[in-house]
Amino acid sequence: DAKTTQPTSMDCAEGRAANLPCNHSTISGNEYVYWYRQIHSQGPQYIIHGLKNNETNEMASLIITEDRKSSTLILPHATLRDTAVYYCIVRESSGGGADGLTFGKGTHLIIQP
Amino acid sequence: ETGVTQTPRHLVMGMTNKKSLKCEQHLGHNAMYWYKQSAKKPLELMFVYSLEERVENNSVPSRFSPECPNSSHLFLHLHTLQPEDSALYLCASSQEGRDNQPQHFGDGTRLSIL
Numbered sequence: 001d002a003k004t005t006q007p008t009s010m011d012c013a014e015g016r017a018a019n020l021p022c023n024h025s026t027i028s029g030n031e032y033v034y035w036y037r038q039i040h041s042q043g044p045q046y047i048i049h050g051l052k053n054n055e056t057n058e059m060a061s062l063i064i065t066e067d068r069k070s071s072t073l074i075l076p077h078a079t080l081r082d083t084a085v086y087y088c089i090v091r092e093s094s095g096g097g098a099d100g101l102t103f104g105k106g107t108h109l110i111i112q113p
Numbered sequence: 114e115t116g117v118t119q120t121p122r123h124l125v126m127g128m129t130n131k132k133s134l135k136c137e138q139h140l141g142h143n144a145m146y147w148y149k150q151s152a153k154k155p156l157e158l159m160f161v162y163s164l165e166e167r168v169e170n171n172s173v174p175s176r177f178s179p180e181c182p183n184s185s186h187l188f189l190h191l192h193t194l195q196p197e198d199s200a201l202y203l204c205a206s207s208q209e210g211r212d213n214q215p216q217h218f219g220d221g222t223r224l225s226i227l
Contacts, residue, residue: 043117098144
């Protein structure tokens with residue numbers, strides 16, 4: 001079973017920041033938080049990942065709480081093309097070994113014009 | 114363009130046919146994966162290859178047979194499939210040995226079993 005809990009769906013107005021929450025209360029010390037998204041008829045796209053510090057890249061920001069039991073993915077200026085299913089995944093540090101990802105049902109984010 | 118190419122994009126086959134799905138990655142990665150995404154269900158891991166050796170088989174029926182001839186190519190051979198095998202089959206690759214590198218996915222093959 002997935003180790004994360006996400007809302008089933010969310011709406012956000014175009015141009016506004018989209019804040020997607022994720023609960024991972026059983027996360028262990030060596031597990032990272034990854035975010036992917038899947039646009040209809042495409043494969044999942046990697047967005048960002050982090051361990052305990054906040055992270056930012058050209059796509060999004062990741063805010064992880066101090067106790068690491070939850071996180072928020074922030075899309076700063078949502079566009080219609082950001083409409084997708086967003087997956088929050090926890091993954092143990094691989095230590096160099098290949099390991100599959102465990103996907104849940106994700107959050108269906110709908111950007112409204 | 115993700116650097117992971119899957120062919121064909123769509124495949125329709127009868128239950129008695131034999132076909133193969135192909136995945137090619139242009140990222141120089143050393144690990145490759147097959148996932149299955151059925152309608153209304155989360156992605157499920159099927160197989161993991163690391164350095165061309167299978168390291169994980171997630172209780173997948175023998176009618177699915179993976180092959181990894183080199184680090185850039187991954188195949189999924191299909192035979193005697195069932196209607197419930199209709200799904201989106203996704204390939205991914207990653208660079209293992211460097212901690213926490215993300216997996217990169219292709220756009221999948223949409224498989225329909227008649």
